[in-house]
Amino acid sequence: MTIAASNLPVTRALLSVSDKSGVLEFAQFLHGQGVHLLSTGGTAKLLADNGVPVTEVSDHTGFPEMMDGRVKTLHPKIHGGILGRRGTDDVVMQEHGIGRIDLIVVNLYPFEATVAKPSCTFEDAVENIDIGGPAMVRASAKNHAHVTVVVEPADYARIQSEMEANGNCISPATRFDLAIKAFEHTAHYDGMIANYFGSRVADGTHEQPAAFPRTFNLQVRKQQDCRYGENSHQGGAFYVEPNAPAGTIATARQIQGKELSYNNIADTDAALECVRQFELPACVIVKHANPCGVAIAADILTAYDRAYATDPESAFGGIIAFNRELDGATARTIVERQFVEVIIAPSVSEDAANFISLKKNVRLLECGKLSGHIDQFDFKRVTGGLLLQHNDALLHADLKVVTEREPTTEEYGDLLFAWKVAKFVKSNAIVYAKDSMTIGVGAGQMSRVNSARIAAIKAEHAGLKVPGSVMASDAFFPFRDGIDNAAAAGIKAVIQPGGSMRDEEVVAAANEHGMAMIFTGMRHFRH
Numbered sequence: 001m002t003i004a005a006s007n008l009p010v011t012r013a014l015l016s017v018s019d020k021s022g023v024l025e026f027a028q029f030l031h032g033q034g035v036h037l038l039s040t041g042g043t044a045k046l047l048a049d050n051g052v053p054v055t056e057v058s059d060h061t062g063f064p065e066m067m068d069g070r071v072k073t074l075h076p077k078i079h080g081g082i083l084g085r086r087g088t089d090d091v092v093m094q095e096h097g098i099g100r101i102d103l104i105v106v107n108l109y110p111f112e113a114t115v116a117k118p119s120c121t122f123e124d125a126v127e128n129i130d131i132g133g134p135a136m137v138r139a140s141a142k143n144h145a146h147v148t149v150v151v152e153p154a155d156y157a158r159i160q161s162e163m164e165a166n167g168n169c170i171s172p173a174t175r176f177d178l179a180i181k182a183f184e185h186t187a188h189y190d191g192m193i194a195n196y197f198g199s200r201v202a203d204g205t206h207e208q209p210a211a212f213p214r215t216f217n218l219q220v221r222k223q224q225d226c227r228y229g230e231n232s233h234q235g236g237a238f239y240v241e242p243n244a245p246a247g248t249i250a251t252a253r254q255i256q257g258k259e260l261s262y263n264n265i266a267d268t269d270a271a272l273e274c275v276r277q278f279e280l281p282a283c284v285i286v287k288h289a290n291p292c293g294v295a296i297a298a299d300i301l302t303a304y305d306r307a308y309a310t311d312p313e314s315a316f317g318g319i320i321a322f323n324r325e326l327d328g329a330t331a332r333t334i335v336e337r338q339f340v341e342v343i344i345a346p347s348v349s350e351d352a353a354n355f356i357s358l359k360k361n362v363r364l365l366e367c368g369k370l371s372g373h374i375d376q377f378d379f380k381r382v383t384g385g386l387l388l389q390h391n392d393a394l395l396h397a398d399l400k401v402v403t404e405r406e407p408t409t410e411e412y413g414d415l416l417f418a419w420k421v422a423k424f425v426k427s428n429a430i431v432y433a434k435d436s437m438t439i440g441v442g443a444g445q446m447s448r449v450n451s452a453r454i455a456a457i458k459a460e461h462a463g464l465k466v467p468g469s470v471m472a473s474d475a476f477f478p479f480r481d482g483i484d485n486a487a488a489a490g491i492k493a494v495i496q497p498g499g500s501m502r503d504e505e506v507v508a509a510a511n512e513h514g515m516a517m518i519f520t521g522m523r524h525f526r527h
């Protein structure tokens with residue numbers, strides 16, 4: 001069966017909105033076009049108070065709104081008017097005095113915003129579950145062959161210009177597009193309600209335990225198709241959450257360059273999340289999801305120079321992130337020095353953009369001010385399921401010096417710096433650092449000792465000296481050998497979570513070598 005797909009003039013519209021922004025102007029326009037307006041209590045009052053002729057839904061149905069608004073539009077004269085098919089249901093509609101409603105303008109009770117308020121009670125949440133609104137939205141989306149549904153004030157202008165241009169008609173394409181949006185809208189809405197209910201114990205108390213929802217509903221919108229996924233034989237696409245915060249890869253604006261690939265997006269996210277931890281001007285260079293060079297300095301050019309110096313070989317084709325505006329001098333140095341895939345910064349000066357434009361393919365992104373936002377959940381696909389965890393939002397528990405020797409002020413600064421970097425290095429992670437820059441990064445090894453060896457090899461390759469550096473380890477040392485090896489390489493101080501059954505041996509080794517050691521009380525595995 002093909003659904004009728006002609007242009008249909010709008011003669012009657014129903015407006016029932018919680019978010020009343022722009023609705024008065026839109027109603028004035030509709031009235032000006034000769035459209036008969038129906039509306040629910042609050043919306044009708046707003047229109048009538050501003051001189052827009054409107055029929056209250058209760059007058060239309062002959063039934064009052066009741067039960068504190070729980071029942072307003074749930075009536076056959078409304079739902080029949082929305083669901084009636086032209087040519088199929090005309091007789092039955094006439095028989096029951098049901099008039100067609102061609103345009104539905106509805107936005108729902110603000111459930112998400114209500115439950116986000118710390119003072120929200122379970123009863124408040126329940127009363128903010130919209131019933132009549134979603135029923136009308138779903139009915140109109142189902143009957144999109146004959147009805148237009150608008151769920152967002154942002155679409156008023158689009159409907160207005162289409163009606164103006166087409167003699168009050170809205171095209172089948174627009175109706176279908178808005179129907180998709182309507183079902184996305186109600187799916188998201190019910191998903192949020194299910195998450196809220198599902199994270200409460202089903203024992204009648206409605207108390208919220210510190211648990212995960214019984215089902216996990218998340219709606220993400222496709223931002224772009226990628227040319228391919230992680231490899232060229234895999235498809236890929238990038239999806240973002242509604243209301244994704246500023247200062248993230250999800251909301252970054254691409255100023256120039258080739259389209260971002262799947263791997264570019266993943267690596268840029270890793271770089272940006274790492275660089276946002278630092279208060280001083282910082283630069284993080286990422287390759288294959290791992291920081292290969294990180295530095296903080298008085299300005300971002302120095303930070304970049306020093307981050308690059310850690311591992312120039314790996315920085316080739318890397319992703320570079322800054323926590324300050326990208327300036328001309330830094331942009332120029334990058335394009336003159338190295339091949340780079342992506343550069344991202346909170347903002348980009350005109351000079352910087354001009355320098356980068358010399359390399360047409362380089363993807364340049366501006367992400368806006370970096371905030372402290374951290375998503376609540378982190379997830380990982382496993383075959384047939386999803387692993388959900390709270391995000392690794394904290395840096396450390398109490399910092400405890402466990403050795404006879406305290407770290408010097410310089411060592412202390414470098415230890416914290418190295419710890420922040422290690423949090424973003426794949427496990428097992430070992431980071432050597434000195435004077436606020438990475439000296440060597442050992443990532444993703446199955447043994448911690450090998451990660452340490454790799455960090456030392458990296459330093460040697462780059463012509464950097466390990467002696468005098470500090471070391472961060474993302475998890476505890478199971479044996480003293482890691483500390484003995486570090487001391488032999490010239491490491492002076494160590495930061496690690498602690499918590500091994502051989503902590504005593506490990507601390508004794510550090511004391512023997514005259515090292516300082518800090519326990520963070522928190523591990524940062526990253527897989």
Ligand SMILES: NC(=O)c1ncn([C@@H]2O[C@H](COP(=O)(O)O)[C@@H](O)[C@H]2O)c1NC=O
Nearest residue numbers: 018040042043070072073108109131132133
């Ligand atoms: N119960 C109903 O029949 C009903 N019909 C529409 N609503 C909602 O009432 C709100 C608008 O109310 P008002 O126009 O009174 O401010 C809209 O968010 C709309 O989705 C209803 N409210 C809740 O379900």
